[in-house]
Amino acid sequence: MIYEKLSAFQFFYITALFNPILAEWNTRDYVRREHSLTKPYQGSGMSVPYWDFLGSTIVTSNYVRLTPDLQSKSGAIWNTSPCHTRNWELQVQFKVHGRSKDLFGDGFVIWYVKDRMQHGPVFGSKDYFNGLAIVLDTYSNHNGAHNHQHPYISAMINNGTLHYDHDRDGTHTQLSGCEAKFRNYNHDTHISIVYKDDTLTVSTDLEGKNAWKECLKVENVLLPTGYFFGASATTGDLSDNHDIIAIKMYELDLLDTQNKDDDRSNIIPSAILFDAPRERVEDTKPAMSGVKTFLSMMALAIVIIVLVVLAIMWYQKRQENSRKRLY
Structure with missing residues (x-):
């Protein structure tokens, strides 16, 4: 009896000890399958449930x-169920x-958008969108003033009136961003986008450490449901x-300050803070490479030599004509 009571006590103690850990795990257990994409992808035929x-x-x-x-390729995958x-x-x-290296x-x-x-022209989707775009940009064409290297991750909120300026990598409409080297890894690379209590947080796991590294965090971001x-x-x-x-979508618990009956379907996407805009200064033309410079200098030298030779020939011909007139 003492052993049985002790075992029951131990079980209660162990359960109480690990209950907070289990509770923390359970906050990520609400996987919404209708918004997720996992292997095996294919359903009947070539269709994939919930995705177009x-x-x-x-x-x-x-x-x-x-x-x-x-x-010149473009492709997309879209969830069929509104969130x-x-x-x-x-x-x-x-x-x-x-x-290429x-x-x-x-x-x-x-994307998390209305349409x-x-x-369209924004990495294969439409411009002047309504909603949220998390841009993972690998190509820098260095148009305009930049203060970051590529690849680069940035966030943009649009109410349908803003143009994504691809020539300047969207730096004039982004909320925030970070440099992120995510190309050509042999291990898995992940990105996490959390929208909770009107706060947007983007984190990455690019080094295969199974740990999130915060890329950006922006408060007072309004996104509608649906x-x-x-x-x-x-x-x-x-x-x-x-x-x-x-793709795995997790439903996170409401905070005590949030009313579950609030209708947020008609909210206009917006954010209070944006990165400071930069002046749109066109880049100067890049300097020529050593080979191009050498060829240009050689061509210029040839032109000068030809002009000098022609001038000498013209001068000699003129002198010869002058001597003929004297005789």
Whole structure:
């Protein structure tokens, strides 16, 4: 009896000890399958439940490839179910890779927007969108004043009136951003997007350490319910493979200060704070390479030599004509 009582006590003690840990784990247990994409992808035939595809997107057994490593490709994947959850976390496992080590592009975007399946110029989706864009930009064309290197992750909130300035990498409309080297890794790369209590937090796990590193955090961000998750990518003169491995959407608990009966479906997407705008100064023309400089100097020298020879010939001919007139 003493042993049985002791065992019961030990069980109660162990349960009480580990209950906070289990409770913490359970905060991430509300996986919304209708907003998630995991292996095996395919349902009946080539369809994937809850997801539609656009453009060059292909589905394999190991990944969903938005674009291949080829020029001028564009693809997208869009969730078919609108998200009515107020607090959520979206974890995306992805892989961006290509043959080139130095020249690559353009990048991809993770969306939470009003209009789905819309092709356009912003990494394969529409401009002047309503909602949230998390831009993973790999290509820097160095137009305008920049203070960061690429690849680069940034966040943009749009109410349908803002233009994403691709020539200047969206630096004039972004909320915040961070440099993030996420290309050509052999291990898994992940990004986490958390929207909770009107605060947007973006974190990454790019080093395979199973630990999140905060990229940006912006408070006072308003996003309505009823929008759609998606991802799109594009290539131009430069290219990469843009692969989505998995998408998991977690419903997060409401805070005590949040009223579950609030209707947030008609909220206009907005944010109080943006990164300070920069003047749109066009870059000066890049300096020529050593080979181009050498060839240009050689051509100039040849032109000068030809002009000198012609001048000498003209002078000698004139002198000869002068002597003939004297005789």
